[in-house]
Amino acid sequence: MKRENKYNRILDIFYRAFKGEEFTAKQLSLKYNMSTKSIKRDISFIRNFLAENREQVGNAELVYNRRKKAYSLVFDHFLLSKELMSIVKVLIGTRAFSKNELEEIIRKLKGMTSYEDRGKMNDLISNEMYHYKQVVHHSKSVIDNIWQLVHIIENKHEMTISYFKQNGEEVERRIRPLSIVFSEYYFYLIAYDIHHDDVPHHYRVDRIVDMVEHRKSFNASFDEGELKSKIQYMYPGVSRHIKFSFCGDSVQAILDKIPTACIVEKKGKSYIIEADVYGKGVNMFLLSQGSWVKVLEPQEYVEEMREEIKKMMAQYE
Template structure:
């Protein structure tokens, strides 16, 4: 096969990868060749894909009689409906800057079919226009995440310069353990290098302004093993605190929303529309969520947590003339 033909086949293939639908007639006009020559090129590509399934998987060039063109079908890649779902999740999360979101969205849209791309554009254009990102202190969430991920993999100690929730500027030397996403934010979970070294600390990635990577590495024995899945089940809003089993009564029709919010929750009793729920939770984030449910929730156990809720409600009452 001559070099010119090889280059043409590669170019046609990469155009398919970018999501283009390719018409034999248009390709013939572009390359100043006969339609028969282009058809032979298409057949060569189809034969290559069929003969090398161990490399490309179930990938083939499919002809659409309606569009009179070929497009690339990849069984293991994302379908149009999957792409739409992912883009909707990214928009709803609000975690990326507008520029990052548009870049990611445009790359994903490149893999939709030519016929479905206008539909996708129409579905998301208003959401993209009104997109409001979570405000960031770091220059790029993606860059910061990737730097943290590499340090976690290498088990490299780092120092972060960080804005706390009260906007106080703090410096921490850490052993990074994991990154997680929940409730609109990415979080770094890490352990101190000095003092209390076995207690996990949570830092919002978007508030990390600078990261210094040190030459010192740590081992598994230096930092406790960390179960991200268990933390995700038990912790709300990534607030620190102890693990405890709580019980509360919930009155209303949205009990499924409660169970969805608290993965460890289970109904232990029901009396009409009042459900007694038990859950294992970390930290004080659960208190914020329970208070947000208003009169629908009454905490019943443990006693120290009941007292915490009463104290918080009394403080709330002082804010109003009741």
């Protein structure tokens, strides 16, 4: 019984360290009603185990901080608190998850930080979480949808989805799922319609309210990286090479927004930029730059933008 209690105590100490707690031998001796000498033997047991199994435990080490006179667990390949904080900030900024889902993710991530850093993280994100507004979802759980879709994509099986269109109409689609991407607040399922496999369709994952996996398999591949580099706001359309001038304050913002964009010439305060793009989303982005942007090529794209600007002007007449 004593041996069992000893190992339970050792596991409890290790779990405390794994959760990011810092502790002294004196604190543990009081908690377990044991001598500090016994506690130090327990700590030595843990340190020896970690040292002998360094490769399996990712170079984990129970280290002693002489300044704090306390022990803590350190991982070489563990996410640092500053890295976790960056991840949490990104997750909040996406607004892609329900508040309950996001709070659960953050709770688990905080469990990977030290007790001290956990408090700092709470202070830094409390206001953001209080004012957090998720985008409107039709599905019960975006996370559950994503995970179910991942398995169907991996199996390369056809599927049927029940889906809410932009106008609120619920429809069913039999599709061949290819990939999941994230863009501007939403996760999208990229898929081919079984009757039209020449152009991929984009379905917002949060609008999928039901899905059925079929046994029929298919063979198709898709480069989501190329799509992400060319598309804006996930609006479909045609692929084309465009040229435009930009005379705004930050040309870098343009290059960041359109990954394929490159500066080919500089004329005074204007930059001549070329890019390979896909879809109509780039129209929305370029128009949002107002008079800073002028489309130069190809001519049919110039006419397309001119017609759109005429429609915009008519709204104010």
